Amino acid sequence: MKTSINRDILKLAIPNILTNLTIPLLGIVDLALMGHLGHEAYIGALALGATVFSLLYSGLIFLRMGTTGFTAQSYGAKHFREAINWLGRGIVLALFLGLVLISFQKPIKYLVFMLIDGSEQVMSLTAEYFNYRIWAAPASLGVFVFTGWFLGMQNAKIPLTIALIINVVNIIFSVYFVRFANMGIQGVALGTVLAQYSGFVASAVFLLIYYKRMVLMLSAKLVFHIKSIKRYLKTNVDILIRSLLITGTFFYFNVLSAEVNDLVLSVNSVLLQFLWIFAYFIDGFAFAAESLTGKYVGAKNKADLKSLIRLLLIWGVGLSISFSLLNLALGKQFIALLTDNILVIDNAQTWFFWVIIIPIIGFLAFMMDGVYIGATATKPMRNVMLVSVLLVFLPAQYFLLPLWGNNGLWLALILFLLSRGVLLWAFHKPAIYKTEFD
Structure with a gap:
């Protein structure tokens, strides 16, 4: 099976x-x-x-x-x-x-x-x-x-x-x-x-x-059909709020980078490309999670849904470790392809550590998003996003940026991704199993 x-x-x-x-x-x-x-x-x-x-x-x-x-x-x-x-x-x-x-x-x-x-x-x-x-x-x-x-x-x-x-x-x-x-x-x-x-x-x-x-x-x-339309709109409003919060977080990350100085903005823009490339791959599995989770929820097949989530976790770990190793091995060459500015290249090395760990820290948030969307458990997904933005990222950047500069800003972003993944995982059983199967 x-x-x-x-x-x-x-x-x-x-x-x-x-x-x-x-x-x-x-x-x-x-x-x-x-x-x-x-x-x-x-x-x-x-x-x-x-x-x-x-x-x-x-x-x-x-x-x-x-x-x-x-x-x-x-x-x-x-x-x-x-x-x-x-x-x-x-x-x-x-x-x-x-x-x-x-x-x-x-x-x-x-x-x-x-x-x-x-x-x-x-x-x-x-x-x-x-x-x-x-x-x-x-x-x-x-x-x-x-x-x-x-x-x-x-x-x-x-x-x-x-x-x-x-x-x-x-x-x-x-x-x-x-x-x-x-x-x-x-x-x-x-x-x-x-x-x-x-x-x-x-x-x-x-x-x-x-x-x-x-x-x-x-x-x-x-x-x-009015009842179906209401259900569709309610779910989509939850996803809209979640999507706007994600977009807003990364937009604010760039705003904060620019407030430090132009060099930090340029370096962070380059380093974020590593996350976006990883996202192209991990999202492929997240989309698969949406499709298959929905299928098993609709079929009331709890056993296969549990197996699916375990397998997705294995794929996520494997893919994230592979990307971290790839970033470690070829990161300098990739940065040189993106820019020939010596200042940007040199400073990118200073903060490159965050690029190495971000796939491992962030994969769970991407993957579990797919599970929640497939189960249309959008309200808890929205609430997790609200907590991660309002109670984790915003306070973290407020305290860490003045203390550690750009390292503090990246740590705030890491904590945002980590909190999303951990909270989505922690609440997936009551949010999905109990709601959809009990």
């Missing part, structure tokens, strides 16, 4: 990891296109514009997560009519929120730009990027829902294919618009818009090809 569960973990985790690894590809291509336009303002504007949408969409990632959990539980319970109607609810909400973003794009842009400090040229180019890319919002959010639904149906290959389609279309159109149509940063944004709608259409096509019988079970009456 454990062999079968292990096989299912890898069947989902490997495509998820590959999907995650496509994320930086677009950024690299867009950066290369802007980097050859003859002025550094294009690079700065692209970085700011991409950051704006990254922050905007990170708060709406609940559309994927919530859909995965509910769909996986319906799949495990063999309630396929309910599974397809979770997709319907998600798509309706995604399109509604996408249209809201488009309708309120001017006040959103105004509020966001109040927080950004850049030159007049950079801000003008960033505004051009925003004005085009915001029109992709309904498709981007719709792809979130489709991805979550396919993962809930235990299918990670279709989301990988969709991600590849989006990447290929984006690259083709961005290169054409920038290099041949001379559209500058508008071309990159328009390429992204067309790619997102291509991904949305491709998702719908895959749905009709592989889940045609289930599509026929879609019912407006069930999609708009």
